[in-house]
Amino acid sequence: MNSYSYVHITRRALVLLAICTALLLxxxxxxxxxxxxxxxxxxxxGDYASELQQARVLSNYLLANLNSGDSLAIxxxxxxxxxxxNVIARATFDHRPSVASQQKRHFQTQVEGFLRKFKVPSHHSxxxxxxxxxxxxxxxxxxxxxxxxxLSDLREDLPPWLDRDLPVKLDSVQVVAVxxxxxxxxxxxxxxxxxxxxxxxxxxxxxxxxxxxxxxxARLERAWQ
Amino acid sequence: xxxxxxxxxxxxxxxxxxxxxxxxxxxxxAGRPHGHQLLRxxxxxxxxxxxxxxxxxxxxxxxxxxRNRDVLLAMGRDAAEKSIEREFQRINTLVDRDLSxxxxxxxxxxxxxxxxxxxxxxxSGDVLLPPAWSEVMDTISALPTSGDPAVxxxxxxxxxxxxxxxxxxxxxxxxxxxxxxxILHAMQPEWRTLxxxxxxxxxxxxxxxxxxKVIDRHMADYESLRKAEDKAVNALTAxxxxxxxxxxxxxxxxxxxxxxxxxxxxxxxxxMVGGASYIGSVRTSDVAALVIIMVEITMGxxxxxxxxxxxxxxxxxxxxxxxRKRMAIAAFTILVIFAxxxxxxxxxxxxxxxxxxxLAQSLAGATVAQAQFRWIPSVGQLVLGFILPxxxxxxxxxxxxxxxxxxxxxxxxxxxxxxxxxxSVRALGGLAHHLSTMLISLYDLLIMIPLSIERAxxxxxxxxxxxxxxxxxxxxxxxxxxxxxxxxxxxGPGTDVATAHTNRRKTRRSRSSTDDxxxxxxxxxVSVGKA
Numbered sequence: 043m044n045s046y047s048y049v050h051i052t053r054r055a056l057v058l059l060a061i062c063t064a065l066l067l068x069x070x071x072x073x074x075x076x077x078x079x080x081x082x083x084x085x086x087x088g089d090y091a092s093e094l095q096q097a098r099v100l101s102n103y104l105l106a107n108l109n110s111g112d113s114l115a116i117x118x119x120x121x122x123x124x125x126x127x128n129v130i131a132r133a134t135f136d137h138r139p140s141v142a143s144q145q146k147r148h149f150q151t152q153v154e155g156f157l158r159k160f161k162v163p164s165h166h167s168x169x170x171x172x173x174x175x176x177x178x179x180x181x182x183x184x185x186x187x188x189x190x191x192x193l194s195d196l197r198e199d200l201p202p203w204l205d206r207d208l209p210v211k212l213d214s215v216q217v218v219a220v221x222x223x224x225x226x227x228x229x230x231x232x233x234x235x236x237x238x239x240x241x242x243x244x245x246x247x248x249x250x251x252x253x254x255x256x257x258x259x260a261r262l263e264r265a266w267q
Numbered sequence: 268x269x270x271x272x273x274x275x276x277x278x279x280x281x282x283x284x285x286x287x288x289x290x291x292x293x294x295x296x297a298g299r300p301h302g303h304q305l306l307r308x309x310x311x312x313x314x315x316x317x318x319x320x321x322x323x324x325x326x327x328x329x330x331x332x333x334r335n336r337d338v339l340l341a342m343g344r345d346a347a348e349k350s351i352e353r354e355f356q357r358i359n360t361l362v363d364r365d366l367s368x369x370x371x372x373x374x375x376x377x378x379x380x381x382x383x384x385x386x387x388x389x390x391s392g393d394v395l396l397p398p399a400w401s402e403v404m405d406t407i408s409a410l411p412t413s414g415d416p417a418v419x420x421x422x423x424x425x426x427x428x429x430x431x432x433x434x435x436x437x438x439x440x441x442x443x444x445x446x447x448x449x450i451l452h453a454m455q456p457e458w459r460t461l462x463x464x465x466x467x468x469x470x471x472x473x474x475x476x477x478x479x480k481v482i483d484r485h486m487a488d489y490e491s492l493r494k495a496e497d498k499a500v501n502a503l504t505a506x507x508x509x510x511x512x513x514x515x516x517x518x519x520x521x522x523x524x525x526x527x528x529x530x531x532x533x534x535x536x537x538x539m540v541g542g543a544s545y546i547g548s549v550r551t552s553d554v555a556a557l558v559i560i561m562v563e564i565t566m567g568x569x570x571x572x573x574x575x576x577x578x579x580x581x582x583x584x585x586x587x588x589x590x591r592k593r594m595a596i597a598a599f600t601i602l603v604i605f606a607x608x609x610x611x612x613x614x615x616x617x618x619x620x621x622x623x624x625x626l627a628q629s630l631a632g633a634t635v636a637q638a639q640f641r642w643i644p645s646v647g648q649l650v651l652g653f654i655l656p657x658x659x660x661x662x663x664x665x666x667x668x669x670x671x672x673x674x675x676x677x678x679x680x681x682x683x684x685x686x687x688x689x690x691s692v693r694a695l696g697g698l699a700h701h702l703s704t705m706l707i708s709l710y711d712l713l714i715m716i717p718l719s720i721e722r723a724x725x726x727x728x729x730x731x732x733x734x735x736x737x738x739x740x741x742x743x744x745x746x747x748x749x750x751x752x753x754x755x756x757x758x759g760p761g762t763d764v765a766t767a768h769t770n771r772r773k774t775r776r777s778r779s780s781t782d783d784x785x786x787x788x789x790x791x792x793v794s795v796g797k798a
Binding site: 074076077102103105106109110111112135137138139140142143146147150 | 534537538541542543544545547548619622623626627629630631632
């Protein structure tokens with residue numbers, strides 16, 4: 043092979059290298075953040091405490107579907123929900139699948155422990171405080187996709203000393219109201235139930251979030267996708 | 268707007284339509300020669316242009332065909348040269364292996380022959396001839412015994428002496444014959460040795476003869492290729508297509524093997540490079556698994572190149588033998604290392620899957636079941652992880668066939684495309700030609716009323732001229748009848764157009780002066796048949 047051929051091949055190789063580099067840079071230029079962060083709020087007020095088993099189902103479902111790099115936290119809503127003591131468990135799963143599996147087991151144990159120890163329901167339900175707590179957590183995680191699951195009847199009953207009249211940052215957060223239980227008063231006046239849902243939807247959407255209602259746990263997959 | 272224009276003549280739609288029709292027909296009749304000319308020239312222009320395009324495509328098609336032929340012949344020559352070279356190498360091996368022993372074989376043969384010759388000489392020495400003694404004995408026995416007793420006694424003594432000598436000679440003869448038989452018996456293994464040696468030589472020469480015939484056949488093919496015969500080109504084309512399909516099939520199988528390999532190591536790779544990082548929208552662990560598979564395939568290619576099984580990289584082929592051997596060892600070593608890594612990853616995948624399954628069961632609230640014979644898939648994945656890289660390493664062989672045959676297949680595909688385009692262009696040209704003819708007829712159909720009036724007027728003039736012979740109109744009618752041309756060129760709707768028609772009609776064969784002559788059209792001076 044003469045020198046001309048070598049030069050020719052070298053040029054071709056350089057052109058190919060340049061194209062590959064350009065494609066690689068293009069692929070790396072705007073990587074989509076694939077991480078997910080989810081926050082579960084469980085209402086333990088008197089009217090909703092009987093539905094706590096749904097929290098186990100939901101947390102197990104999320105644990106099974108979250109992967110390495112994803113984050114999950116679970117907290118309860120009581121008289122005053124915007125505190126660290128409300129957080130039952132939180133975890134950001136390790137990049138190694140084997141370690142992530144261990145973390146999931148630990149998370150599951152913490153949730154099971156809480157459900158086992160729970161006995162006294164709260165008198166009030168500070169849902170806004172819980173949402174604020176979740177919002178802070180989700181903003182802190184800065185994941186590509188953020189989910190907030192609320193297991194509650196969405197009937198907020200704030201103690202008189204709490205001030206919750208403030209905006210909640212829910213930018214790009216998918217808020218999923220799960221198992222919104224109809225209370226006795228709702229049976230008397232269904233309009234109250236509908237108004238409550240509409241109020242929360244408007245509140246979420248006004249704060250930049252997306253609203254979704256899943257009353258059937260079997261349809262959780264659609265919300266998650 | 269259009270409605271206003273439509274009703275410009277009258278508010279009655281029917282009346283407006285009638286007026287517009289009259290105006291349109293009049294205008295179309297007045298512009299009939301120009302309209303015909305426009306349609307005809309447009310059709311001809313499109314037809315000629317498309318025909319030109321078709322001719323260009325045909326030339327390109329010829330060039331591609333020639334190029335394909337050259338490529339095929341070059342590949343065929345290369346393959347034939349390699350085959351002949353390989354046959355010569357086989358003959359060389361045969362000669363080195365078998366004919367190198369020929370001197371010792373020859374020596375053995377010569378020794379055997381010498382020994383047989385010696386034995387033969389020993390067996391053919393001077394011996395007593397018993398038949399002569401028997402004649403003497405018969406003569407003595409036949410002598411008369413009734414004569415002188417002294418003579419008789421002498422004769423008896425002689426007879427006894429002769430008999431004694433005969434007995435001794437006979438014994439000596441028997442002894443000699445026995446010795447000769449022994450010698451001849453001892454020659455038998457020598458003959459057998461000689462026979463087996465000659466069989467060996469025959470087998471050797473037979474093998475060489477077969478190789479020579481194979482070389483003759485290859486040389487005949489090579490000669491055919493050098494002469495660029497169509498038969499050889501057709502055979503090479505068929506061979507290339509067969510190679511292409513076989514190589515494609517094997518490559519598809521290899522791709523499936525690669526996919527299985529990928530799934531075998533993608534999950535455990537996330538333990539090494541992390542399962543949460545992404546390159547673009549693809550997991551880094553997936554990319555790493557793909558890279559490992561690609562590196563394995565590359566090492567396989569290098570190994571096959573270094574062993575000169577494939578010839579995809581001329582640089583490797585031109586290396587000296589020592590360097591190639593080292594390269595082959597290096598490639599094989601790397602391949603073994605990667606295969607070991609893959610085997611361990613495959614085993615790890617099984618462990619991770621087991622752990623994940625247990626977690627899923629735990630999350631679902633079910634008790635974790637202990638599966639029996641769980642070690643079988645574990646060992647299976649371990650072995651598969653070790654074997655698959657070596658299987659993928661052989662992908663270089665079908666890849667080489669695919670690359671080589673792809674040139675031929677692409678050339679054939681290009682030919683098919685060019686031929687299709689050419690035929691389409693030609694059909695389009697023909698369609699444009701016929702469309703122009705059809706539009707001319709349609710044009711005349713629209714103005715059929717004035718054309719009918721014109722025909723009637725002409726017919727009237729013709730009949731009136733025939734009734735008044737010797738009139739000036741007779742001459743004009745005669746001219747019109749024979750040439751289809753008006754005697755007074757200035758009487759037409761346009762003198763220039765009429766002159767142009769006259770010139771054109773002069774070049775035409777005379778035709779009958781029927782009314783159909785008004786619908787005449789210029790024949791296209793192009794051939795539609797062969798391009």
